[in-house]
Amino acid sequence: MYGDDDRYQIILRAENIPNVRLFGKACPYAKVKVTTGPQKGKLVGQTEPCMRYLSPNWTKIIFLEFSPSEVTELEVAIYDYHKGQHHKWMGEATFEATSVFQSPGKVQSKQIGRREDSRLYISIEKSIKGPARGHLQLHLRGLDMKNVEPGLFGLGRSDPFFEVAKKDADYSVGQVKWNTVYRSEHIDNNLNPYWRPTNIGLEELCYGDLEWPLKVSVFDYENSGKHRLIGEFETTIADLQNRKAIRGNADREQAILLSVEEKFKTYGLLCVLKAELSEVVLAQ
Structure with a gap:
């Protein structure tokens, strides 16, 4: 259905995520899920947890295949990683993939939590630019x-x-x-x-x-x-x-x-x- 020209990379980072732990700092990681279109409900991927830091710059690249002619809504949810325990929800935001890719710098951000400086950033780049x-x-x-x-x-x-x-x-x-x-x-x-x-x-x-x-x-x-x-x-x-x-x-x-x-x-x-x-x- 999709070719190399429809393959993209999602790059995520966040600033000042609200802490959900009573003691110590959370270990946030992010999950990306498609919520509209032919891939609705698909979990595209997730990042690594960033240990005890609430402004993570995740390194895990998440790959997404989509056509810019489609509306592809992405739900990015952040959780606190607990080994062997329930991972607590920390916040989420929704982005439209084509809109992000066509934005200046190919990046958008949205507020998460009550603080104005709590933000989630998403970049979407073409994944294949060389042979x-x-x-x-x-x-x-x-x-x-x-x-x-x-x-x-x-x-x-x-x-x-x-x-x-x-x-x-x-x-x-x-x-x-x-x-x-x-x-x-x-x-x-x-x-x-x-x-x-x-x-x-x-x-x-x-x-x-x-x-x-x-x-x-x-x-x-x-x-x-x-x-x-x-x-x-x-x-x-x-x-x-x-x-x-x-x-x-x-x-x-x-x-x-x-x-x-x-x-x-x-x-x-x-x-x-x-x-x-x-x-x-x-x-x-």
């Missing part, structure tokens, strides 16, 4: 990271994790977004972190376009969710492959400098241990 199908096998480690967490008596150490984001821009309205597609685990008290390898689908990562602009950012993890930026850099898949470590897993010559643009300073190095394409097929 590549497959995965990127990515393995990174950090070296000589700047300690941005002084802690009590200056004894603390940063707890680094990294994110990979792709660039989405609507230059007609001067809007540029970096949508996060992967977030690593954090490593406690370590300025030379060695993260687990990961496998990222090319459709999620770069819409199948191997030259698509990407950004890698390293943060110091905070339980509050207000993570501190250590440094970042813009890149592409080809650039990551060209910077792969040659002289072992601490190859400083091949490593990429982490910087903070507005401060014009370097805050550590990132070593690319692996950046290989797998199962790649070029669509006709």
Whole structure:
């Protein structure tokens, strides 16, 4: 019924979701369901839970197939994740898919809850913009990271994790977004972190376009969710492959400098241990 040209990506984030827990903070995740048209009642997908943070920037991409000629209403409901327990409803909003896609920046937001600053944001982008199908096998480690967490008596150490984001821009309205597609685990008290390898689908990562602009950012993890930026850099898949470590897993010559643009300073190095394409097929 639908082809590649009818395939889209839903990207979600929220700000200041009302907390539904009496003690501690909720762990919100979102479910997306179609409520009109030929797919009425279909659960399209759900995000990962964002632990104890009420302004989540979810990384899980949700795929949706629809025709802009149809009216496709989407119900986005947010729940508090409780392992092994009932997941409590936190709020919801309804969006029409074609309307979102045709909006400036391809994004809309709606209020959730009573507070005006409690908002749910949805972006809808074309899912396939290049011919590549497959995965990127990515393995990174950090070296000589700047300690941005002084802690009590200056004894603390940063707890680094990294994110990979792709660039989405609507230059007609001067809007540029970096949508996060992967977030690593954090490593406690370590300025030379060695993260687990990961496998990222090319459709999620770069819409199948191997030259698509990407950004890698390293943060110091905070339980509050207000993570501190250590440094970042813009890149592409080809650039990551060209910077792969040659002289072992601490190859400083091949490593990429982490910087903070507005401060014009370097805050550590990132070593690319692996950046290989797998199962790649070029669509006709």
